Amino acid sequence: MSAELADESPKAVIPAFVQEAHEWLQQIHVALDELQQGPHPDRHVTLAHTIKSGIANMGEAAAAIGLSEIERASCSALPFVAAVENPNGRISTNDFVGLCKQLGHIYSALTRAARVACEAEAVSGHAEKLPVTIASGELLSILHRFRDQQARLGNYPRNLLAAVIAQVEGMKKNGGERCNITSLKEFLARWSDGEEAFLESVQKQLPAVAAEINRLKSEAGGGGQPSEQMQPIVEQVAQLSSAAQQVNAAQMLAFCTGLHSFLTLVMQGRVVVAVDKYTAVESRLIDNVKALQNWVEAGRMERSAISGILPA
Template identity: 30%
Template sequence: MAEPAVAGDEFQRELLELFAAEAYEWLAQIQQALARFQASLDPSVRSDALDVIARGITSLGGSAATIDLPAIQELVFSLLPLLEQLRGADSMGASETLAKLRDSLANITELVASNTGIPATVTFEAQQPGLRHAKELLHALHTLRRTQMRTAPAPRSVIDSVIRLVQQDLERGYSQVDPPTLVAQVDEVCRDHDDFVRRVQSALPFLSAAVAALKSMSRQPASNRPVDRTTECLQTVDQLVDQARQRDAVPLLHFFQGLSSFIKIATERRLAISAQRFGAVETRLAALGATAQAWLEAEREERTAIVELLAA
C-alpha cells in the first residue's frame, strides 16, 4: 500500500522540478525586460518590455495555479496593477513602483525556491544604489551652472561638458546615469584641460619670440620678413584656437583669435602698428600663463561642485 504514495511523491517532485525550471526561465525573461525598461526612454521599447513582463507574470501565475501553489499565484497576479501604473509613467515617477515590483519579484523567487526545493537561478536585487535619473540630474546641473554664473560669471566649461555627457545619455535612450562613471568622465575632461594648459605654457616662449621678431620686422624693408617663422607661428596659434574652442576655454580662445588676427595684419603690413601696440600684445602674452592657470583653477572648482552635486 506504500508504493502508490511513493509514486505520488515522485510524481509531485517531478512536477515541482518542472515548475521551478519554467518559473526561473520566466523570471529571467522578466528580469531582462525590466532592465530594458529602466535603461530606455523610448516609449516603444518600454511598452514592449512591459508586455514581456506581463506575459511572464501571466504564465508564471497560471503554472502556480496548475500545481496548487496559491501563495505564489496570488503574489504573482498582484504584480499586474503595478505594470499598469508603469505604463505612461516618466522615469522619476516610476521609481517607487519599480522598487515595489522588484521587491515582489524577489519574494516570488524565494517562494519558488522554498516550495520546490530547487535553488533559484535568478535574483532580483534592488535598483543599483547611487544611480541618478538623467533628467533630474540635468536639471540640477543647469541650476548649479546658473548659481555659479551669478557668483562668478566666468565660462563654465566643465559643467557644460558634463551637461553634454548627460544629454548624450538621454539621446541614446538611457534614463539613468551612474555618478562614479560620470565623475570618472569629469576627471578625464579635467586631465585633458590640464594637458591643454601645459601645451599653452610650453608654446609661450616661442610665441613671445615670434611677436618680438614681428616687432623688429615692422621696422625693416618687406624683403627682410622672416616668412617661415611667421608661418610657423600662425600655424601654432591657429592650432591653439581650435584646441581652446574644443574645450570652451573662452578667455584663451579670445586671446588666440586676437593674436592670430594681429599676426596676419603685422605680416601683411596692411596697417601701421605702433610700438605701443606691440608692447600691449607682449604684455598680454607675458600674462597668458597666469590667465591659463586661473582658468584651470576655476575648472577645478567646478569639478568640486559637480562631485558634491553627484554625491548629494
C-alpha cells in the first residue's frame, strides 16, 4: 500500500485500497495471460514475480487495515503462484485454473469490502461518488466489437486490446459479474504514463551512453586500456535494461541487454573492438530510440482508443 494510504486511519483508506487493489488485479491478469502463452524462461520468471508481488502486496495492505477476508484469500493464492513460477517445472492447465479461481476469490472479497465501505459512508452522510461499473458480459461485447472492427482496419500493431479482453474474461470466469470502468480507465492511463516515463528516462540517459561509445570509438586501435569511467555507464545501461523489462519494451530490452554485455566485455579488456563496430553500435542506438518512440506512441493511441469506447 502506498505511503499516502498508510498515514490514514484504516476505515478511511478502504475505498482507496479497493481502487489500488483493482489495479493490482488488472496487472496480475495481464501477466497471467502472457504467462499462459509459454514465454521465454526469463520472461516467465519476471511474470510470475509480478503476480506473486501483486498478491503479496494486496495481502499485506489488507492486513494493515483489517480486511481479513482479503488477507486470507491473498495468502491462499500464493501456493498456487508457486505451482506456476518455475519455467522448468511441470505446469499443467489445472495449475493455471487453480490460480485463476483463487484470484476470483480475492476479487469477490474485494467487491464485498467495497460494498461495505460504500454502505458505511452512505450511512455517515459522507458517501463519495461510486465508480462507474458495467456487467462483464456487456463490456466483453463492446470490446469484441471493437476488436473485430480493428481487425479489418489494422490500426493498432501492438494489439493491447487482447490483453484487456483476456483480463475481463478472466474476471468474469472467476465470478466477477461487474467490472469497474473507472478503475480500468485509470489503469490504461497509468499504463501509458509508465511507458512514456520510460521513454523520457531513455532520452535523458542515452546521450551519456552515446558519448561514452563515441569516446571508445575515438580511442579504438590506440592500444590503451579501457577506463574505469566506463563503470557508471555500464550500470546505467543495466538500469535501463531493467526498466525496459518492467514496461515490457521487448526490443529496447534486447538492445540494452546486448549493449550491457558488450560494454562489460570492453571494460574488462576481454575484446578488441574496431572503429566500425562502435559505429554500428551508435547506429543501432539511434534506431532503437526511434523504435521505442514509435512503440510508446502506438501504445498510447491504442489505449486511448480503448478508453474511448468504454462507458463514461
